[in-house]
Amino acid sequence: MTVTDTQVNQSETPNAEGYFSFTLGEFQFRRDEYFVYITWPTGHHVMSVDAFLRALQRDVAWDFFYGIVNFDGVFGTVNHYGTVDIFAGRYNDSYRKAELDYSENHETPAIRETFKSILADWTNETFDPFASPHETGAAWGIKNGDNNSAVTRRRVAAQRMVGVPGDEQIRSDESGFRINRHFLDVDQSEPVVEAEPGFEGEVVAFNLFAYLSRSDVTWNPSVVSACKDSLFCPTTEEYILPIIHGNDRVEWFVQLSDQIHWDVEDRDTGAIRSRVLMKAGDVCAMPADIRHQGYSPKRSMLLVWENNSSKVPELIASGQAPTYPVEF
Amino acid sequence: MGNPTRGGGVEQSSYTTVFGSLDSFDKGGVELVNDDARHYAFSNVFEVASMSKPWEKVAVAKNFEYVLEAVRAEGTSPWRTAAHDEFAVCMDGQVSVELVKLESSPLPADAEGSVALDGDPVGAKMGRVTLSRGHQVLLPAGAAYRFVAAAPSVLMMQTIAGPDTQYRWAEICQTV
Numbered sequence: 001m002t003v004t005d006t007q008v009n010q011s012e013t014p015n016a017e018g019y020f021s022f023t024l025g026e027f028q029f030r031r032d033e034y035f036v037y038i039t040w041p042t043g044h045h046v047m048s049v050d051a052f053l054r055a056l057q058r059d060v061a062w063d064f065f066y067g068i069v070n071f072d073g074v075f076g077t078v079n080h081y082g083t084v085d086i087f088a089g090r091y092n093d094s095y096r097k098a099e100l101d102y103s104e105n106h107e108t109p110a111i112r113e114t115f116k117s118i119l120a121d122w123t124n125e126t127f128d129p130f131a132s133p134h135e136t137g138a139a140w141g142i143k144n145g146d147n148n149s150a151v152t153r154r155r156v157a158a159q160r161m162v163g164v165p166g167d168e169q170i171r172s173d174e175s176g177f178r179i180n181r182h183f184l185d186v187d188q189s190e191p192v193v194e195a196e197p198g199f200e201g202e203v204v205a206f207n208l209f210a211y212l213s214r215s216d217v218t219w220n221p222s223v224v225s226a227c228k229d230s231l232f233c234p235t236t237e238e239y240i241l242p243i244i245h246g247n248d249r250v251e252w253f254v255q256l257s258d259q260i261h262w263d264v265e266d267r268d269t270g271a272i273r274s275r276v277l278m279k280a281g282d283v284c285a286m287p288a289d290i291r292h293q294g295y296s297p298k299r300s301m302l303l304v305w306e307n308n309s310s311k312v313p314e315l316i317a318s319g320q321a322p323t324y325p326v327e328f
Numbered sequence: 329m330g331n332p333t334r335g336g337g338v339e340q341s342s343y344t345t346v347f348g349s350l351d352s353f354d355k356g357g358v359e360l361v362n363d364d365a366r367h368y369a370f371s372n373v374f375e376v377a378s379m380s381k382p383w384e385k386v387a388v389a390k391n392f393e394y395v396l397e398a399v400r401a402e403g404t405s406p407w408r409t410a411a412h413d414e415f416a417v418c419m420d421g422q423v424s425v426e427l428v429k430l431e432s433s434p435l436p437a438d439a440e441g442s443v444a445l446d447g448d449p450v451g452a453k454m455g456r457v458t459l460s461r462g463h464q465v466l467l468p469a470g471a472a473y474r475f476v477a478a479a480p481s482v483l484m485m486q487t488i489a490g491p492d493t494q495y496r497w498a499e500i501c502q503t504v
Contacts, residue, residue: 134333161415161466181331182343191463195455202468203427203455208417209347209462225415225464227486230394232415252389254373254396254484258346259356264363273363277356281348281374281419283388283396284358287367298343305486307391324367326390328497 006110008117018143020121024114025104027086031122033141038075040088040102043095045074050129050139053122054242057129060115061155061220064108066306067313068246070291073270076243077111078103081310084111091246091291093269123147130217132238132299156222163206168224170206171214180236182299183213209256212236212301219294221304233304237296246291248313250325251306255282258300267291278302288316288323347461348374349420350400350480358502370502373398373419377482379500383475385485386494393440395493397485401477407449408474410442411435414467414487418459421481425465427454428472441490445472 011021021030028039036052038045055071062069064079073092078085087103089095123129125145126137130153158168170190171177179186188210195203208224212234219241221233237260246267253260255278262276267289276284286292294302315321330338348354353374358365371388380386382402389396399416401423409430416425428449435443449472457465467473475483 133335134337134339135335137334138336160413161464164466181339183345184342185345187460187462189460191460191465192458193455194457196453199427199429199452199454202429202466202471203457205425205457205459205463205465207462208464213345225413225466225486227394227413227415227488230391230486230488232486250391252391252396254389255356256347272361274361274368275359276368276370277359279348279354279356279372280346281353281372282356283369283371283373285367285369285389305389305391305396307394309392312392321392324364324369326369326495326497328366328369328495328501 006107006113008114010117010121014143022114022118024086024111025106026102027088027104029118036122038088042100042102043088045088047072047075049122050127051242053119053127053129053139056115056119057151058219058243060112060119060151061130061153063112065245066251067248068267068291070244070246072244076246079248080105082108084108086111091268091270093271119151120146120148123151129242130220132218153217155220156224158223158225161204161206161225162211164204165201171211177214177216179213180215180299182238186210186213188213208234209301212256218299221306229308231306231308233306235302235304236299237294237302238299239296241294244291244293247286247288249307249316250288250323251286251304252325253278253284253286254303254305255280256301256303258296258298260300260302261295262292263295264290264292285325287325348372350374350378350482365502365504366497368502369497371500373484374482376500384494385490385492386496386500387489388484388500390489393488395485395487395489397487397493399483399485401475401481401483402479403477405475407445407472408442409433409435409445409449409472410467410469410487410490411437411439412469412488414442414485415464416459416467416475417464417484417486418461419482419484420461421477421479423459423475423477423481423483425457425459425467426474426476427456427468428452429454430470430472433470440488441493442487443490444492
């Protein structure tokens with residue numbers, strides 16, 4: 001059943017710690033100084049508030065992304081691109097076998113507005129869920145202001161390519177994007193572009209590595225170029241990917257700098273399938289039936305390459321296309 | 329001494345960013361627990377370019393019709409064109425790009441992938457771009473382009489599979 005109510009249901013008054021509680025369908029959410037408590041008709045769950053807010057931030061910013069966003073091994077969302085499932089235990093073998101798993105389907109605006117409200121209310125002024133642990137203060141404690149400018153950052157989505165007139169523009173000190181402390185050694189020189197008169201809008205290039213060195217967020221793929229449905233979504237990574245991403249299509253990673261360790265698990269059960277170490281220049285597919293979580297010891301540059309075609313998930317789910325990218 | 333951080337820890341006073349190159353790359357890999365390595369098609373663009381002839385377009389990633397190609401850039405490439413935008417990222421070295429607005433494209437508007445042109449293109453010169461490591465260039469739909477690299481360099485192409493895309497998965501990918 002799809003729940004269509006778009007009103008955000010929050011408690012009339014904040015709790016003793018100063019936070020509102022929220023309800024979405026039969027799911028209830030509340031936080032205190034350290035933890036988030038989630039309940040549903042067949043169970044309940046506790047998460048550290050910093051882990052929850054980091055995951056919630058990505059789910060909101062990505063508008064539920066491709067496929068499954070597992071906040072951890074129990075709770076998460078599944079994007080159906082118009083509606084979203086919110087679940088507990090659905091991709092956890094033990095919960096499934098015990099028949100304690102539970103999910104609801106909501107119209108995307110309803111879950112979007114509820115999640116945005118939770119993120120806004122539960123993020124204190126000391127905490128930036130997009131930042132690495134070295135770059136932000138703590139999420140803990142009683143209600144202490146807000147950080148709405150951080151949690152509502154605009155996601156970059158170039159229509160053609162960064163730097164093309166009228167499209168997303170390159171980053172600079174002047175536009176508020178300083179070079180990240182881990183990328184101070186990254187060359188900032190721009191390509192030499194010599195356009196003939198009349199072709200200034202077509203002869204375009206930019207320094208992708210410098211652009212990434214100025215990213216002020218972690219684990220947040222955003223589009224820099226689009227070849228039809230082929231999207232270059234590079235991102236800078238540090239510490240742990242705050243979600244466990246369950247694929248509904250094959251996605252590809254190209255490690256542009258430094259290294260990332262990946263845990264790869266079965267998408268539906270969580271059973272470990274492999275561990276992947278990616279170093280600069282490495283290319284690796286993430287099959288459509290896995291879920292993955294990355295660990296980046298130093299801030300690194302990762303190119304996430306996506307096929308944005310709306311036809312792909314159904315082709316794979318129906319078995320018309322394989323879960324892995326190439327046969328050899 | 330390190331630097332104290334907002335998070336309460338202390339980190340190093342400086343960091344070195346590691347990029348790869350034709351001369352220096354260090355591959356990771358897939359450590360299998362319960363899977364088939366071929367499902368990950370794990371390769372390295374610098375290793376692929378090191379094994380390629382100049383201007384071969386070797387697919388290192390494929391998602392239905394879309395591909396990423398590793399290209400060893402060395403000397404002057406043939407002229408090519410596509411009916412859709414393509415993009416090239418210089419992963420190592422220095423590569424210049426010459427662009428010409430074709431008076432007449434050999435491709436229908438819905439053609440996918442790039443093709444080589446016979447001889448020099450006919451049309452107005454659009455300009456020239458010089459790329460170094462990390463730079464990305466737009467190769468506009470309907471334009472002819474060629475690359476020039478004085479020394480061996482590496483490009484990664486964002487495009488659609490075409491007649492010249494090379495598939496060498498068994499040679500370039502981890503299989504066990």
